[in-house]
Amino acid sequence: MEERLQKLLSGAGICSRRKAEELLSAGRVTVNGAAASLGDKADPDRDTILVDGVPLSGKETRTYIMLHKPRGFVTTLSDEKGRKTVAQLVADCPARVWPVGRLDMDSEGLLLLTDDGELTHRLTHPSHEIRKEYRVRVTGDVRQAIPVLSRPMVVDGESMTADSVEQTGAQSLTIVIHQGKNRQIRRMCAAAGLTVKRLIRVREGGLQLGELKSGCWRYLTAEELSTLK
Numbered sequence: 001m002e003e004r005l006q007k008l009l010s011g012a013g014i015c016s017r018r019k020a021e022e023l024l025s026a027g028r029v030t031v032n033g034a035a036a037s038l039g040d041k042a043d044p045d046r047d048t049i050l051v052d053g054v055p056l057s058g059k060e061t062r063t064y065i066m067l068h069k070p071r072g073f074v075t076t077l078s079d080e081k082g083r084k085t086v087a088q089l090v091a092d093c094p095a096r097v098w099p100v101g102r103l104d105m106d107s108e109g110l111l112l113l114t115d116d117g118e119l120t121h122r123l124t125h126p127s128h129e130i131r132k133e134y135r136v137r138v139t140g141d142v143r144q145a146i147p148v149l150s151r152p153m154v155v156d157g158e159s160m161t162a163d164s165v166e167q168t169g170a171q172s173l174t175i176v177i178h179q180g181k182n183r184q185i186r187r188m189c190a191a192a193g194l195t196v197k198r199l200i201r202v203r204e205g206g207l208q209l210g211e212l213k214s215g216c217w218r219y220l221t222a223e224e225l226s227t228l229k
Contacts, residue, residue: 002041005029008049010117012056016098017121028052062116063095064225067217068209069111075102086111090217100124101204104183109134109201110209112228113217119228123205129178131163133203134185136173138194143167145192149175155187162188171197 003011006020015023021038023029029036030050036042042049049056069075069086077087077098086099090113097113100120114120123130138145152161163176175185186196202209206227212218220228 001045002043005031005036005040005042005049006038007118008042008044008056009051010121012117014051014056014117016117020117023051062114062119063093063097064112064114064116064119064220064228065090065093065097065217066207066209066212066220066224067111067113068212068214069103069108070214071106071108074105075099075111086113089215093217101180103201104186107199107201108214109199110204110207110212111201112204112207112220123228126179130180130205131176131178131203132180132201132205133174133176135168135198135200135202136175136185136189136196137198138171138173138189138196140189140192140194142171142173142194145189145194146173148192149173149188153188153191155191160184160188 005024006017009015009020009023009029010017014020024036024038027035028051031040031042031047044056067086067089069089073084073086073089076085079085083105090097095115097115098120100112100114100123103109103111122128146165146167149162149165152159158181160179160181163178166174168174177184185199189196207224
């Protein structure tokens with residue numbers, strides 16, 4: 001059955017859909033000897049699809065891992081500034097995996113990595129509204145900030161909202177969001193008069209960070225994977 005090439009490439013675990021679009025635009029994908037273009041379709045059972053001259057093959061086994069990202073690592077596979085990356089933390093994983101979504105360099109906690117392009121696209125698409133839970137340690141007047149954080153707000157021209165905000169200690173909060181905008185919790189807290197001192201993601205959808213130690217990773221269980229799919 002014919003499908004768009006970016007879907008075939010991501011489904012084969014070659015890369016994410018976004019990266020597949022870049023490969024197509026760069027002319028690095030051919031179908032039956034001819035350079036393919038963005039939007040082209042092909043049938044992997046009938047057509048010969050090459051990426052940089054290497055045949056595309058169906059990949060039945062995918063890899064899904066959870067990493068407890070420490071502070072000080074950027075959520076990327078390589079960094080032009082020479083900073084430490086999450087790729088270094090999962091270098092002993094036998095599969096080439098990439099991050100699903102982001103955690104900024106100063107944030108910690110649950111980060112999903114996979115070589116499943118279709119799942120990556122689904123989990124990162126805004127329409128799916130995957131809820132993420134964070135434990136936040138702050139300075140400032142928490143009681144005054146909670147009503148502000150609990151209402152929709154506009155920060156730097158962007159609409160932001162929290163699904164729930166709960167005070168869990170004198171200077172700590174649990175915040176759940178689904179939007180995932182850049183540094184969203186830090187920016188919302190700043191707008192409410194708080195300064196974030198520590199930010200840890202402890203849940204994403206049905207996945208719980210649990211007792212996984214900082215800097216370590218593990219494979220997802222079958223049950224965890226079923227909650228994602």
